[in-house]
Amino acid sequence: MNTEFYVLTVLFIIVFFLIRARILGKQLQIYILKPFATLVVITVALLSFLNPDHNTIYTAGILTGLLFSLGGDIALLFQENRKAFTLGLGLFFVVHVIYILIFTVLGSFSVWDVITLLVLLAAGSGFYNLIKSNLKKLQIPVIIYIVVISLMVSRAVSTLFNLSYFSTEQAVMISLGAILFYFSDLILAANRFWKPWRFHHISLVFYYTGQLFIALAACYF
Numbered sequence: 001m002n003t004e005f006y007v008l009t010v011l012f013i014i015v016f017f018l019i020r021a022r023i024l025g026k027q028l029q030i031y032i033l034k035p036f037a038t039l040v041v042i043t044v045a046l047l048s049f050l051n052p053d054h055n056t057i058y059t060a061g062i063l064t065g066l067l068f069s070l071g072g073d074i075a076l077l078f079q080e081n082r083k084a085f086t087l088g089l090g091l092f093f094v095v096h097v098i099y100i101l102i103f104t105v106l107g108s109f110s111v112w113d114v115i116t117l118l119v120l121l122a123a124g125s126g127f128y129n130l131i132k133s134n135l136k137k138l139q140i141p142v143i144i145y146i147v148v149i150s151l152m153v154s155r156a157v158s159t160l161f162n163l164s165y166f167s168t169e170q171a172v173m174i175s176l177g178a179i180l181f182y183f184s185d186l187i188l189a190a191n192r193f194w195k196p197w198r199f200h201h202i203s204l205v206f207y208y209t210g211q212l213f214i215a216l217a218a219c220y221f
Helices: 002-024 027-050 056-078 082-105 111-134 136-161 168-193 200-220
Strands: none
Touching: 002 027, 002 200, 027 056, 027 200, 056 082, 056 200, 082 136, 082 168, 111 136, 111 168, 136 168, 168 200
């Protein structure tokens, strides 16, 4: 796993400088570093092909999701433009749908899935009530997005109850990755539609670490 270690080190360095650029308002650096960080995560998923026991379905699905994530990241570089923000939202919607399909095809169902989903939807409903007055024409898209990301996290957590297929390490990485992804979106939405938060840049740490765990799980088949 030495190769992965070096790639992870590069990613954390990039994210550090990306947050620094966001704080200092270095827009050109942001335009370069944000897509570059996503490309590093894509590289982590690609490294799973070096493992003769890799699962092609999982890796191909995650890579597809990451490519849409790259498009979403680029669109959200211009999120002050409503059309760009809506495009980014749509691309990440597709990402979550892809992850849902992968976790479902390779996973299983149990009563815990229903409980997890209901808890997530209740939390999402409460959060929506906080931000809905500022959403304007985005109310319906945001409701749909909340439902799909809640379902994505629920399906990710379901891997913890399907250890006959996923290893314990994979299930933990997938579940933790999805939860971190969820919180990164929560922070972004709260900062944009509820109350501006001085430390909202921490969402980048949650986002890239979450995507990293999901991609890294491909190396553990």
